[in-house]
Amino acid sequence: MKSAVETLNPTRVRLTVEVPFEELKDSLDAAYKKINQQVTVPGFRKGKIPARVIDQRFGRGAVLEEAVNDALPKLYQSAVEEGELNPLGQPEVDITDLKDNELLAFTAEVDIRPEIEIPDYSGIEVEVEAAEVSDEEVDKSVEQLRERFASTTVVERAAAEGDVVKVDLQAKVDGEVLEDGVAEGIDYTIGSGELLEGIDDAVTGLEAGGTATFTSELKGGSAAGKEAEVSVKVETVSSRELPALDDDFAQLASEFDTLEELREDSRKRLGQQKKYEQATEAQEKVLDALLELVEVPVPDKLLAEEVGTRKDNLVNNQLGQMGLDLATYLQMQDKSEEDFDAELKEQAEKGIRTQFVLDELVSTEKLNVSQEELTEHLMRRAQSSGMSPDQFAQAVVEGGQVPMLVGEVARGKALATVVEKATVKDTNGETVDLDDEDETAETVEAGADAEAGEQAAAADAGETEEQGSGEDQEKKSEG
Structure with missing residues (x-):
């Protein structure tokens, strides 16, 4: 087999391959054997049909096609190894010449891994955020933990910011109630911003049993991105009470005995997180700097x-x-x-x-x-x-x-x-x-x-x- 490599561009080559017909012998034998198992000819046992009979009955072309299909992957791989190529993906193969008992020739175009020169990268310098933890960040972390231990009590008054309301919702688009636009018994903390835009204004001032309607853009579901008319009914209003920030809270919310120990642990955890982010x-x-150095x-x-x-x-x-x-x-x-x-x-x-x-x-x-x-x-x-x-x-x-x-x-x-x-x-x-x-x-x-x-x-x-x-x-x- 003879092969040659033509570089079409830095990432693509064309292989030209010529194969003497005798090198297809194994594939031809395999082709006759495969056809033998697939066809029936009167007077011959299955699998025992002579090659000349197969040629007469089914045509030499069918045998050659089967043999070439069998041989091409192996021939292509040999050409790739001979050319010391690193192919990416499947090649585009074109049989350019097939002369029975003489020659098989084909071309194969394929993308290759480009040759890359890695320059000296020891001089790269970058700047990152300092891994500092402020008192305000510690306060926020402790406050988030405090929020988790808040208690709620149902109250008989109008809802205000910070209250938890249990609501039923119904969303309509173009006057039609959406199949996935109905929800009941949802707990929502007014001011949290965790539900639909506009709901805070709608429920603030409502008592249990109160209703309101507002317009909001849906963020998910079948009508995501569309403006919807949303009806809301308040079932209950509950006030939230946060535990006092003291040693008792530290013992309730953590394995620490004092609030100061809890704060120090929060500072340590935030520092570890910032080091990882850094x-x-x-x-x-x-x-990014390395990629800028390399073509x-x-x-x-x-x-x-x-x-x-x-x-x-x-x-x-x-x-x-x-x-x-x-x-x-x-x-x-x-x-x-x-x-x-x-x-x-x-x-x-x-x-x-x-x-x-x-x-x-x-x-x-x-x-x-x-x-x-x-x-x-x-x-x-x-x-x-x-x-x-x-x-x-x-x-x-x-x-x-x-x-x-x-x-x-x-x-x-x-x-x-x-x-x-x-x-x-x-x-x-x-x-x-x-x-x-x-x-x-x-x-x-x-x-x-x-x-x-x-x-x-x-x-x-x-x-x-x-x-x-x-x-x-x-x-x-x-x-």
Whole structure:
């Protein structure tokens, strides 16, 4: 077999392959055997029909077609290996010549992983928010805990801000009551902003049994985004009483004996949260700085597939579960479909570029993934998916997703390597030490803006590199 590679652009090549006919012998034999099992010819036992009879009865062309279909994947793979290519997705194959007993020639166009040069990244500098906890933030945290232990008492008076009202609601659009627009016995705290816009003004001043009507834009359901006429009836009015902020409250709401101990614990927890947020911010900014240093061409076909995957996931999964369609979602977001598509394309392109760059770093830095690291990552993924580790592991193995998970861990380690060499300072000018942040490497997908499709570009490109397959993988969506 002879093969040649023509570079069409930095991410696409054309393979030209010529195969002497004798190299098709195994595929021809397999073709005759397969046809033998599928057809019946009077006078011959099934599976024992001579090749010349098959040629006469069914045509040599049918045999050649079967043989070529059998041989092409293997011949293509051999040409890929000979050309030392990293293909992405399935090739577009065109048989250019087929001469019986002489020659098979074909071309195959396929996207390839671009060659990337990683420059010196040790000079990257980023600034992140200082991980400071103010007294006001501690006060807010304790107050939120206090709110959880508030007691309510039914009162015989008009409702006021801060009261809890039990209400019945009915929403109409164009004079028709919506099937999903009726709700009864809902508890609502006036002023919380947790229900429909306009309801605070409507119920304030009403006593039990009082009714009112107001107009509000629906945020969900079958008529999301539409103006509705909402009727509200107050069943009961209850006042909320907050416990006193003292040591007794600390003992009631926590394992601490004093309010001061409770406040210190809140400060510690807020500090840990801010350190994690600081590490995530550092990672995202370092990643952005790294991408600015590297020229990464993106295959058009891969980008289009990734955009399609993300959009499909958003429309059919996330929005579908909320009872929304894309038009309603865009209306709620005050975006045109053109703006939405542009944003989606930008996110998808960044995700692909990130994956290419980090995979190249994995290679150049010779990073390996241990069984322990893979297991820890699997446990975290299982927890976020709501599945038990055993269930998640079984789903990963059965779905052939193990290489994808290995790739995620390796890319996390690659980004952690870059972050480690970067200079990270906070807004106070202090150098930030991220060595204690165990989770830093685990948020690589967020840094890649893969919230919209955590695995699409990674799985598509990663799996094709490993297996020569262009099959799409499961993805998290945008939104």
